[in-house]
């Protein structure tokens with residue numbers, strides 16, 4: 167199974183200045199517990215946005231960058247979207263594969279994901295980069311929605327969207 171996992175604000179914004187919009191301990195914990203031991207796939211900017219630009223621990227990190235000279239330690243480096251998808255297909259045979267950003271990667275992989283785990287934050291984070299509005303997307307259906315909960319001083323909701331028209335890699 168391939169799953170995109172992310173949080174967004176009221177406007178489907180997901181980031182600014184190559185960083186996240188909010189500090190969300192509860193959601194961060196959900197992300198960690200959900201992805202631990204699995205494969206996480208990301209674009210170069212997302213890797214560079216992590217503390218010390220280091221890959222996520224106890225997970226297989228797959229990173230797509232355009233420049234073939236950009237090769238990072240402790241990750242699987244690929245340099246074309248085709249190779250990125252090939253690797254995802256390989257990993258998907260034995261594992262759940264998580265797409266963890268950023269905006270360009272979420273967009274390009276959207277047709278291939280089974281589900282999106284989307285944490286919705288009831289606030290405007292002043293984003294510069296955006297996810298796709300799944301409520302207006304013909305292929306995606308909301309299948310789970312939690313009650314609102316407080317994460318620090320922000321109200322969040324955990325939701326799951328199903329891709330009703332998944333494209334096979």
Ligand SMILES: NC(=O)c1ccc[n+]([C@@H]2O[C@H](COP(=O)([O-])OP(=O)(O)OC[C@H]3O[C@@H](n4cnc5c(N)ncnc54)[C@H](OP(=O)(O)O)[C@@H]3O)[C@@H](O)[C@H]2O)c1
Pocket residue numbers: 171172173174179180181182183184185186187208209210211212213215230231232233245246247266267268269270271272274295
């Ligand atoms: N809210 C959340 O849950 C969440 C999660 C993750 C990330 N984010 C945010 O998202 C933002 C980063 O997103 P982003 O879109 O700027 O970056 P990104 O998707 O992380 O990375 C883009 C990188 O991937 C490369 N790339 C993308 N498509 C490619 C392709 N088809 N072939 C080859 N290389 C390709 C790009 O190369 P080129 O630039 O050379 O094309 C660029 O180096 C940050 O603000 C981050 O904090 C938010």
